[in-house]
Amino acid sequence: MPSDPPVFPEAEFRARIDRLQCAMAAEDIDALLLTMPADIFYVSGFLTRFWESPARPWFVVVPVCGAPKAVIPSIGAAQMGQSWIADIRTWPAPDPTDDGITLLAEAIAEMVPARGTFATPMGLETHIRMPLRDLHRMIDRLAPRRLVDGTAAVQRVREIKSEAEIDKLRSICTITGMAFAELAGQSLQDRPLAAVFAEFQALLLRAGADWVSYVAGAAGPDGYADVIAPAGAAPLAPGDVLMLDAGAVKDGYFSDFDRNFFLGPPKDGVRHVQEALWQATEDALRELRPGMRACDAHRVLAEGLRRWGVRPCAGRLGHGLGITLTEWPSFTPLDTTVLRENMVLTLEPSAHVTEATFLVHEENIVLRADGPELLSPRAPRHGFLVGA
């Protein structure tokens, strides 16, 4: 069976490595150790659902000068061999006596002088995907080389999307929009929420998603109180507002936006919050510019909601998007990350209907020099009216 062309041409990956290496040079980092699926996909194009198995660690090391090396379980050799990375070292994982640590330490030692530093992301929104015991062994093995924090080097690079990446994100947002529109053509009344979740996932796949990594949602006559719970068996009822949130994937890139479906005309309070969310999103679509900070985006959305007399929820009101369901920054009052051109972001205002319930509304954008460009098809102002 002939293999498909890679998701991106080699030049895309070389440009990413160049930018990473500039960031590393500026921070005196000799090599960058990547262990998380998104970081490894970002530099190599290695795309697989096999990450779902926690059995094996995978490593890519990027030197400040020169080509990256992959140190991976042999089960991934064929797939990584399709990538642009030439230096691939494998071991028969899982190996309880040495699960790649000798190989990995050798690869890093080749890149980092004895008094040098190697880095891995250690900050907010990161973790190291390898056993802690093996991390400590590797650090001991590589001493006196020092392990330092590589979060900024990775995040300042990954957060700016290339046009090729933006095309991928636009594509999955379009697919997701098609699935929402299909669902809006169906009657939802009396269907259990769990059945609607299953149907929506099938619609996303039929519309062209490779897989569906995230679907969440909830329903109620006054909005909803919990938007991360699995779907239950209770049927949807007239007067409910149903929120569905999709994280669908195509070529490794995620959509992340939601839609509200109204089973018949909503209560006045619900209608009013829907209007406020839609209008606050309009404000942000008009006002966001590169140079503003994440906390400024929060302010724009929160003030927009307050102008309509509704109370914003306490959580973040948007975030980055790309090769994971959510990326930094977070639209909160505490996040001072500068918004830059070609960041892909979600606008996700939420506001209370009652003390216990709320509505949420989400769009995906790319921030251009002159403001946001929508990647998701703009939500209908009054939501989807279905099954009335």
Next chain:
Amino acid sequence: MPSDPPVFPEAEFRARIDRLQCAMAAEDIDALLLTMPADIFYVSGFLTRFWESPARPWFVVVPVCGAPKAVIPSIGAAQMGQSWIADIRTWPAPDPTDDGITLLAEAIAEMVPARGTFATPMGLETHIRMPLRDLHRMIDRLAPRRLVDGTAAVQRVREIKSEAEIDKLRSICTITGMAFAELAGQSLQDRPLAAVFAEFQALLLRAGADWVSYVAGAAGPDGYADVIAPAGAAPLAPGDVLMLDAGAVKDGYFSDFDRNFFLGPPKDGVRHVQEALWQATEDALRELRPGMRACDAHRVLAEGLRRWGVRPCAGRLGHGLGITLTEWPSFTPLDTTVLRENMVLTLEPSAHVTEATFLVHEENIVLRADGPELLSPRAPRHGFLVGA
């Protein structure tokens, strides 16, 4: 909207905590810090797809005596509030100034005396799902308390499934079997592999899976060389053998088995390997017993294959299964983990057809005192003959 009953009654979770606490007491561990989705689900029943977002860490701490505490982002308060855990502490994550570390250190300090130890899994098949920088801050905050390895305490408990867990696993295996049988009724010839993947995922959802965390597969006239790559656009052709592997989820429990579909009569070499895989699985179904080790299971399968004159692949030939797609142990020559009653395992023999290609065959079992009980419907001896 009324919430569904929890996946398990409180007694199930109390029994799990009791077993963990016995293991902790035996190892002089005062508290166990859990950060991975599966471990947190195991002790709390907290089930969500929200783990897909890497933005926030989540913590549950189990003391050697007394009730567990959850230290989680406030977005999870409603969902965790449905669980049996009473002590829930929340913070508005993500918080770049203190992402739960003060709260977490306080919770651990309440459980662990100043000269005591707290543990987290650090061994094979684990990682710590929190920023490394925050882990170091927490360790400093809690000194002179010592952080030790909690891998064995968690794995020796989780690997033995309760009858309630086995029922869940049987249920998702049945659902997965239904989807395979549905697909076997379709013509596959000339369909692109990517379209077959999408169709199969939709069939799994329609059969009752909550979501599909893993689908992989590959096809070719001599078997396949890479079973973890995403599906491509190439159409299936007469003479191909197509392997599909499913990791579907119901109530948080995974299936993990594959099936081979033959698009018309296979080549003799392919047919012979299929027979060998099926027969080696029969051997293991007859011979595995509690008290054998993982390496013994590898030997049974590998010898079974060699008796049929085929060469086993180098990787593992089976593994644990439960609340992640794969769990320990691994059927390799190096894994000496003892197989015990009520372990749920996959039998996954694979063997070469040519130097570059192979076939793989997989079933899911629970190991009983008198041998394996199948959870997956037994594969047809000659695979599924389709679209011929």
